[in-house]
């Protein structure tokens with residue numbers, strides 16, 4: 510099978526490309542290397558900025574597109590709105606056009622739990638609808654509708670995947686990465702607000718298992734799936750995990766934060782029963798995912 514992975518040099522994309530190649534698939538990566546830098550040497554790599562149209566490389570016969578390229582920085586989306594629009598919406602539209610022209614077998618879109626805004630229903634099921642609280646979430650929601658449009662009007666089998674927070678492996682941006690970077694620089698870890706904000710985390714290998722199930726599924730039309738864990742944990746609990754791992758109390762400082770202004774959900778917990786019916790079960794809880802992830806980024810820290 511042939512796969513086109515946009516954003517395949519990034520955190521999630523790099524792991525997915527490795528997984529696909531290990532299972533004998535042919536993979537073309539399209540990435541502009543704006544934040545990503547990982548290149549699997551067994552993939553075909555095309556450097557291209559998807560904000561532009563005019564892509565003219567041959568992508569083979571009926572490839573499956575996995576569209577991960579985006580700017581995943583939620584807080585930055587509140588400041589740099591137009592830049593995010595281009596990376597999250599314009600790039601998605603251009604990628605859909607490429608998929609249409611290549612007679613894509615399937616289109617997989619990396620969406621996000623941020624589409625639910627400050628959901629009043631937790632865990633949040635796929636049919637919950639609310640206004641996102643960040644431009645990032647809003648643009649993911651627009652991206653999903655673009656994908657649905659192409660699926661319904663051009664007959665491309667498609668799926669939008671709403672990820673919880675993904676952690677572990679070569680992670681380059683999340684709470685674990687940020688805390689680890691501060692520890693390495695011998696700085697106090699900066700905690701936003703009271704640390705009681707609470708979210709669900711999925712270990713990277715569990716995400717890979719979920720994506721593998723969904724791309725192998727015999728289906729038609731368009732669908733959406735949450736990919737989240739059975740539990741959720743606070744930032745204070747994450748610091749407890751860090752404490753046990755390093756065998757001491759990390760220095761801590763408080764940053765007063767207006768969560769609405771930075772577009773950050775204080776609570777995020779997804780109902781993943783729909784994908785579980787297809788046989789997916791995360792091997793690691795949120796706490797275990799965070800602990801493993803600290804191990805991945807800190808090594809044997811003592």
Ligand SMILES: NC(=O)c1ccc[n+]([C@@H]2O[C@H](COP(=O)([O-])OP(=O)(O)OC[C@H]3O[C@@H](n4cnc5c(N)ncnc54)[C@H](O)[C@@H]3O)[C@@H](O)[C@H]2O)c1
Nearest residue numbers: 516518519520521540541543544545559578579619672675
């Ligand atoms: N990491 C998470 O916890 C998480 C959670 C929810 C959703 N997502 C989504 O999953 C996807 C992958 O996220 P990630 O964490 O791997 O991010 P990442 O920043 O590590 O990877 C994104 C990749 O896209 C590339 N890229 C960005 N703009 C591009 C453009 N215009 N043209 C070509 N390439 C471009 C970057 O160079 C990078 O390699 C994103 O769509 C993100 O929004 C991630």
